[in-house]
Amino acid sequence: MVSKLNTPGQRYMYRIRNLPLTLIHPPKGLAPLELGKLWRYRDLLYLFVWRDIKVRYKQTFVGTAWALLQPLIACLVLTLFFGKLARISSGEVPYPIFAYTALVPWTYFVNALTHSSNSLIFNSTIITRVYFPRLIIPISAVATGLLDFAIALLILFGLMVFYGIIPTPALLTLPFFMLMSLATALGFGLWLAVLNVEYRDIKFILPFLTQIWLFATPVAYPSNLVPEKWRIIYGLNPMAGVVDGFRWAILGTNPPHIPLLIASITVVTILLIGGLFFFRYKEDTFADVV
Amino acid sequence: MGNIAIRTVNLGKLFYLNQKKRGKLRETLEEKIRLSLKHLFTALSPDAKKNEKKHPFANKHIWALKNVSFEVKHGEAVGILGHNGAGKSVLLKILSQVTKPTEGYAEIHGRVGAMLEVGTGFHPELTGRENIYLSGAILGMTRREIKTKFDEIVEFSEIGDLLDMPIKYYSSGMQGRLAFAVAVHLEPEILLIDEVLAIEDISFKEKCLSKLKEIVREGRTVLFVSHNMDSLKTLCNRAILLERGKIVFDGDIKKAISKYLSGNPDAKL
Ligand SMILES: Nc1ncnc2c1ncn2[C@@H]1O[C@H](COP(=O)(O)OP(=O)(O)O)[C@@H](O)[C@H]1O
Numbered sequence: 001m002v003s004k005l006n007t008p009g010q011r012y013m014y015r016i017r018n019l020p021l022t023l024i025h026p027p028k029g030l031a032p033l034e035l036g037k038l039w040r041y042r043d044l045l046y047l048f049v050w051r052d053i054k055v056r057y058k059q060t061f062v063g064t065a066w067a068l069l070q071p072l073i074a075c076l077v078l079t080l081f082f083g084k085l086a087r088i089s090s091g092e093v094p095y096p097i098f099a100y101t102a103l104v105p106w107t108y109f110v111n112a113l114t115h116s117s118n119s120l121i122f123n124s125t126i127i128t129r130v131y132f133p134r135l136i137i138p139i140s141a142v143a144t145g146l147l148d149f150a151i152a153l154l155i156l157f158g159l160m161v162f163y164g165i166i167p168t169p170a171l172l173t174l175p176f177f178m179l180m181s182l183a184t185a186l187g188f189g190l191w192l193a194v195l196n197v198e199y200r201d202i203k204f205i206l207p208f209l210t211q212i213w214l215f216a217t218p219v220a221y222p223s224n225l226v227p228e229k230w231r232i233i234y235g236l237n238p239m240a241g242v243v244d245g246f247r248w249a250i251l252g253t254n255p256p257h258i259p260l261l262i263a264s265i266t267v268v269t270i271l272l273i274g275g276l277f278f279f280r281y282k283e284d285t286f287a288d289v290v
Numbered sequence: 291m292g293n294i295a296i297r298t299v300n301l302g303k304l305f306y307l308n309q310k311k312r313g314k315l316r317e318t319l320e321e322k323i324r325l326s327l328k329h330l331f332t333a334l335s336p337d338a339k340k341n342e343k344k345h346p347f348a349n350k351h352i353w354a355l356k357n358v359s360f361e362v363k364h365g366e367a368v369g370i371l372g373h374n375g376a377g378k379s380v381l382l383k384i385l386s387q388v389t390k391p392t393e394g395y396a397e398i399h400g401r402v403g404a405m406l407e408v409g410t411g412f413h414p415e416l417t418g419r420e421n422i423y424l425s426g427a428i429l430g431m432t433r434r435e436i437k438t439k440f441d442e443i444v445e446f447s448e449i450g451d452l453l454d455m456p457i458k459y460y461s462s463g464m465q466g467r468l469a470f471a472v473a474v475h476l477e478p479e480i481l482l483i484d485e486v487l488a489i490e491d492i493s494f495k496e497k498c499l500s501k502l503k504e505i506v507r508e509g510r511t512v513l514f515v516s517h518n519m520d521s522l523k524t525l526c527n528r529a530i531l532l533e534r535g536k537i538v539f540d541g542d543i544k545k546a547i548s549k550y551l552s553g554n555p556d557a558k559l
Pocket residue numbers: 287288289305306307309310352354372373374375376377378379380381
């Protein structure tokens with residue numbers, strides 16, 4: 001068959017006969033997630049990530065430095081106020097690395113959440129002019145932050161060497177908790193991104209929200225400061241489970257409180273799946289409203 | 291199966307005018323509380339029935355398209371005519387799947403490339419080279435396609451040495467040329483083009499027009515929105531005239547243009 005396609009005319013007719021058919025119709029109810037379609041558009045996902053990283057490192061000439069400094073400065077502040085002044089006990093490990101270990105997933109989470117929440121608005125011109133699965137946008141926003149995450153993690157390994165912390169087998173669970181922080185950022189990010197399209201003040205509320213959130217997360221203090229019977233409720237904040245798990249994986253101390261961790265995992269799962277469907281449900285209106 | 295490229299059946303698109311208004315969560319909550327209090331009071335008041343129908347946003351909607359049905363065969367170049375707000379852009383947005391119709395349906399046989407506005411996806415901080423890849427991918431080209439067409443695109447755009455400069459340093463004319471160069475190298479068999487010939491540079495405009503003519507001659511299907519009657523006449527044999535979301539004429543391009551020009555351009559809703 002293919003060998004007969006010698007002239008442009010023949011090739012053209014062959015192409016026309018094998019054209020894909022697209023049906024366009026009004027939105028009907030709950031849309032399927034179409035994760036297969038996301039896979040077909042992975043080039044675009046890669047490109048959005050590449051664009052955001054490139055632009056950021058061009059705009060702020062301290063681009064890389066900022067990725068290093070952000071958690072380090074936060075670590076310094078926490079060490080000063082919580083470690084030295086308030087004398088929060090960090091157990092067997094020195095307070096600075098205790099805090100920094102938590103700040104790595106926390107900083108990633110805050111940045112990824114902020115980016116994904118604003119992602120639909122930042123990309124509004126593209127959304128109103130080109131078709132592609134919109135899920136690509138918030139997903140690329142949380143993926144972009146992984147570079148900073150990796151850099152912060154390298155510094156963390158450096159600090160481990162400096163403080164003479166020897167990894168335990170718990171380190172093998174680190175990828176799981178990294179994935180969980182990504183899922184948490186995306187889970188919340190999907191909801192907020194959609195709401196942000198309709199309610200533009202989400203953007204201004206978010207910084208306050210994350211500030212309060214920080215205190216509801218065991219970043220500056222250990223989670224065993226929370227009374228045992230409250231920990232499962234405390235775990236409803238998925239970042240509590242992430243930070244606890246992260247600390248255990250790196251420092252090898254205090255394994256996560258199981259009910260707390262289960263609560264966190266449950267919340268993330270529900271939030272993420274719900275968020276994906278909510279996003280798909282609202283997706284058709286983005287181009288008209290954004 | 292025939293050789294239909296596009297078929298639309300009773301396509302309609304409804305917009306609520308308050309939809310576009312960017313609300314604030316706080317205001318919306320306040321409004322909701324205020325309205326529900328108000329509803330509560332009116333419901334409790336003796337003439338509740340009389341007030342019932344007065345929904346605050348009732349009637350504030352517009353059918354941007356209504357009962358739009360037409361067929362386009364493979365290889366046809368069709369102009370879309372209509373005054374501002376007639377629904378031309380909405381039609382192309384539905385056909386390129388950017389937005390969904392409210393009613394009716396459409397069938398598209400083939401891949402669609404859309405130039406709904408040149409420069410889609412351009413980022414001012416990135417260089418011309420980077421933007422060619424970015425915009426090309428956003429418009430639906432694969433990385434391989436862009437690579438093979440890269441030199442052609444650069445040559446067409448006439449940006450020369452500026453290729454590796456951030457495009458924020460380009461003049462707007464130059465950005466337009468680059469954007470058009472990328473868009474015009476799209477492969478798909480169906481092209482939707484919305485007012486991209488609003489170029490000031492006359493010689494470049496000629497070049498674009500002849501490139502578009504070439505695309506039509508290749509036997510690709512083109513839907514072409516333009517306010518430039520001369521270029522429409524050279525590109526298309528057929529045109530669809532839209533008025534307030536409805537098709538009022540579909541046929542010979544010259545008749546369509548004279549009908550379009552005889553209509554009062556100030557006629558608005
Ligand atoms: N996102 C939107 N929200 C509300 N109304 C819209 C939106 N987009 C278009 N409209 C309305 O639909 C009508 C058709 O618009 P459009 O297709 O852009 O016209 P044109 O023929 O000039 O391209 C106009 O009345 C416009 O105000």
